[in-house]
Amino acid sequence: MNITEEYNLWLQHTADNQELHQELVAMQNNKAQIEDAFYCELAFGTAGLRGVMGAGTNRMNSYIVARASQGVANYLKQKQTQPAVVIGYDSRNNSRKFAEITAEVFAANGIKVHIWPELMPVPTVSFATRYLKAAAGIMITASHNPAKYNGYKVYGADGCQITTEAANSILAEINKLDIFKDVKKADFQTALASQQISYIDDAVYNAFLKEVKQQSVLFGEEVQKDAAIVYTPLNGTGLKPVTQILAEAGYNNIKIVPEQKLPDGNFPTCPYPNPELAEALKLGIEYAKKNNADLLLATDPDCDRVGIAVRDEHDEYQILTGNQVGVLLLDYICSQRSKHHQLPEAAVMIKTVVTTAMAEQIAQSYGVRTINVLTGFKYIGEQIGLLEQKGKAGNYIFGFEESCGYLSGPYVRDKDGVNAAYLICEMYSYYSTQGVSILQKLAELYKKHGYSINLTCSYEFDGSTGLAKMQQIMNNLRQGVAELAGKKVISVLDYAGGINGLPAENMLQFTLEDKCSVIVRPSGTEPKLKTYIYAIGESKAQAEQIAEKLIASSKELLK
Structure with missing residues (x-):
């Protein structure tokens, strides 16, 4: 079936979904829009699905979510006679709707559904899958991506993201399905009344928090817990669990960035809610300055990542890398x-x-x-x-x-961003009690182990030609690179063939003179090529200078 035929099929079968149907009608005379929405199917892999929300096969929408759920349901029923699933969702636009559609499909297939009654961090789905002995877990999230994205993350019974083998088997089931004819759906409220769908009890949430608390490594030591902390959930799922666990641990001097406190899938003050990025922490740092805070914590929308900034001796805030x-x-x-x-x-x-x-x-x-x-x-x-x-x-x-x-x-x-936030505050408090700052401790580690700089640079390749361009660049790199930033390439590891017992991955690692290295790989979730720069020097200034040269040299290779 060609793109035009696929588009017309969707136009014909989506009349009952006003929003998507109107979007399809609006693109009727725009060939470029139609091509981008239908030139491929949204890829399903070990990370599940992730893509821009909208109408089309290359978009996240209710039909794509329902078909994926039917594929997972068919796969699970082949493995178990009475499987159950856990479902969670974050603060993104359509996340709750996609979660309920997912539940409706599983319920219609006779699969018991445990769904969180409110938005929750992604680690709680991994936890609940194991705790409730479910066959799988589904999390509706696009993690730290911009607001236009959403995703569908699948966990196995072990609480881990599905293996390549499982993903391929599920994809095979998905590919058998006619998206408009072969998907079963129950009514959510009816299934809830019959207990085919059940809300997850507070006992599971409390058990999760208990496990997080047990990660403390104070082992009875007393520390000062009066640090002034500013926290931002970046309009995501972290507000309830992070503030609760910190309060229960005795951290009571916490302020929340008001504009980023409540769930909001539009992320109005943070277009790219990734706590790795300085722009995501900008408002939090401004708020920290106003409140003379010691520490800033930021969790991404599904609360599995944490970014921090700490106040230095000049009352400025330094962002620390992952x-x-x-x-x-x-x-x-x-x-x-x-x-x-x-x-x-x-x-x-x-x-x-x-x-x-x-x-x-x-x-x-x-x-x-x-x-x-x-x-x-x-x-x-x-x-x-x-x-x-x-x-x-x-x-x-x-x-x-x-x-x-x-x-x-x-x-x-x-x-787990809840675990990380808890441990970061404990670590900060421990060193503070010893009269040592986080930055002083970091300097001590550099002095002992050598000053190193790690930087990640991303280069976007959007549209239908983006994937081909990234593949071409990776192929070119495999032809050989003699030097980078004036440093001779000592060895090259090509992970595409599998190395040291690891699964195959499209990734190249260039080891250079002076213990430096550059790794290049396509992102698994976004249309980007990523480079990972590792520079080491006798001082911070020297390491930074080497890193800058490696970035510039690497960028030239990716054109």
Whole structure:
């Protein structure tokens, strides 16, 4: 079927959906719009679905969500006789609607549905899937993407994002379906009345918070908890769990950024609600300055990432990168566990390949083994699961990725912004009680392990030609690169063939002279090529200079 035929089919079958139908009618004489909406189907993979909301096969809409749910339902019924699912959703536009449509499809297929009664962070879906012994979990979210996006994230029974094998099997089921004829749907309220759909009880939420609290590594030590904290949920799901757990832990000097307090899928003050980015923290920093705060915390809309800024000796606010927060938390956890004889004999830290190499040095200094995995927290979750299968889940002490995702316990299998916010405040309070600032501690780690800079640069390739352009660039890079920023390329790792037992991934790692490196990979969720720059020097200034040259040199390669 060609694009025009597909468009006409949608025009014919969407009359009962006024909003989508009007959008289709409006693009009737715009070939470029029609092509962009229908030139492909929204890709389903280990991260589920993610895309711009709107009408068409290449968009997130109620028909795409319903068909995906039918595909997942068919897959689950092949695996279990009486499967159950957990469903959650964030603050994005249409998230609750998509969650209810998902529930209606599962209910119509005889699958028991447990759905959160209100918006919740993504880690609560991973947790509830395990806690309720469900066969799968579904989270409606597009994480930190701009407001026009939404997504459909799938977890397995282990609470981890689905494997490549499971994703391929689900996709095969989805592809069998006629989007307008083969999808079963029940009425949400009727299914709720018959208990085919049930709201998740508060006991599950409380059990989640209890697990987060147990991640404390104070082990009875008393610390000052009077730090002035400003928190912003960036109009997402973090407000309730983050403020509740901090208050229960004794952090009572907390102020919320008012414009970003309540859920709002339009993100009016933060067009790109990614706490990795300075623009996402801009309003929070302004509010922190007004209130003379010590620490700023920001969680993304689905509350699985945390960004922070800390006040320095000049009363300015420094934003810390995900790598910097990660090494600080890793060192804090290791040092506290060591001091209190709570470090497992075969302790394990897990990080992604693109995350700072400094973490491995810190882990090694405490006798902690590092496991490196591919980009994506699902691979960290997978490794926790493998440890659990061997009865060694307790050996896992921390995992993180450079994009502000952290987890310090095996109770969920995805990054957890509630856990991270809790530990960051505890770490801040601990060092403050010792008369040491976070920035001083970071400087101490650099002095001990070498000054390194990790930077991530993203380059967008939108539209129907974007994917082809990214593939062409990756192919060109595989032809060979002799040097970058005047530094000779010592070796190249091509992860497309699978390396060190890792699954295949379209990623290239260039190791350069002087322990520097550059990694290039297409994003798994957005039309972007990402470069990960690792520069090391004898001083901050030298490392920054090297990093700038590597960025400029890498950018030239991606044209």
